Amino acid sequence: MDASQRTIEAALLYEDGTTLDSVVVVPLIGGCPPGRIHVATTFGGALAYDVYELDDETDGSPLPSYPYIGTIPLTTDDLA
Numbered sequence: 001m002d003a004s005q006r007t008i009e010a011a012l013l014y015e016d017g018t019t020l021d022s023v024v025v026v027p028l029i030g031g032c033p034p035g036r037i038h039v040a041t042t043f044g045g046a047l048a049y050d051v052y053e054l055d056d057e058t059d060g061s062p063l064p065s066y067p068y069i070g071t072i073p074l075t076t077d078d079l080a
Contacts, residue, residue, distance in 0.1 A: 017067040033064045043073040
């Protein structure tokens with residue numbers, strides 16, 4: 001990874017932590033990938049965000065990996 005780059009590709013992983021969900025382009029912050037990524041999705045028909053957290057123990061993968069950790073709904077009915 002070249003520190004002069006402003007973005008990199010990252011692998012988003014499903015809940016099992018090993019299966020590839022998708023590959024996204026993320027910004028580098030101070031030359032490092034972000035610790036968490038929020039991806040817009042739906043939850044019960046309403047807008048929500050899936051949250052992925054950087055896996056610091058990526059084993060030899062050319063892409064930083066982000067296992068899924070949860071969904072944040074954006075309606076007050078779903079916050080409980």
